[in-house]
Amino acid sequence: MRAILLIDDHAMFREGLVLALTQAAPDFTVHAVSNGSEAIAELEAHSGISVVMMDYYLPDVGGSALLRRLRQARPGIHILVLSASEDPDDVHAALSAGAQGFIHKSASSKTLLEALHGVIEGKQIVPDTYAAIDTNGRRLPQSDDAALLSALTPRQIEVLRLVCDGLRNSEISARLGTSEKTVKAHMTAILAGLGVINRTQAVLIARRAGLFGKPN
Structure with missing residues (x-):
């Protein structure tokens, strides 16, 4: 049950x-x-x-x-x-x-x-x-999200996966056994690499690419 x-x-x-x-x-x-x-x-x-x-x-x-x-x-x-x-x-x-x-x-x-x-x-x-809409109401590009993800390092992918699970930076640092400062650095790199401004948009790209489940 x-x-x-x-x-x-x-x-x-x-x-x-x-x-x-x-x-x-x-x-x-x-x-x-x-x-x-x-x-x-x-x-x-x-x-x-x-x-x-x-x-x-x-x-x-x-x-x-x-x-x-x-x-x-x-x-x-x-x-x-x-x-x-x-x-x-x-x-x-x-x-x-x-x-x-x-x-x-x-x-x-x-x-x-x-x-x-x-x-x-x-x-x-x-x-x-x-x-398909960002927080400012703009239509997000649908082009090659998988290619954007492929540019991330394995560690950044691991951090992004935990973000998709809803974990905060402090929880991610505890899960990965690293400092919260390091997690913040990874997040900065992830947002820059994906060309987005926040965590929600990063998760949406991951979903559209099929890495963390197809959009429902």
Whole structure:
């Protein structure tokens, strides 16, 4: 059984989603809470929770702040954001804070379940309309992303792989047994080599190239 933490302040949506998940995936155990504070307490009380599905806007602790607290409480956890927002800035902020997926609340149960499994498998799930747009609203070039990646060193690829997993610099340095300063240097080189301005764009290039999973 895989334990999932569902965080949403709308009771009807939350209860409906619990029912849909338990029917579609009986191997899932769903812990449902209504806000960020309850979520942190539930995570601390249940060591088996390995996946989070969360609304981005919550009445107390939400958004990027909650994402970072969840990652701090359990660094290896998989997080899928469910939101009524279609704002690319929200997608960017969620991914930067450690979410591995972002899906609209209007998605079908089938699409939601596919996204959930994708996040569990380590893929990054983003709206198709976001995958080709940078944070300033500019269309990103689709040319030879694989060639850009091939110019990176093996160590830079290793760092980028961990970035794709949602790890922060401090977590990457601990995983690789190196200093955070060295990781920052690698990140600077990765961004320069890929011709992008932030981590989110670097991850999108990696996804489009197929190195870390095809876009969904």
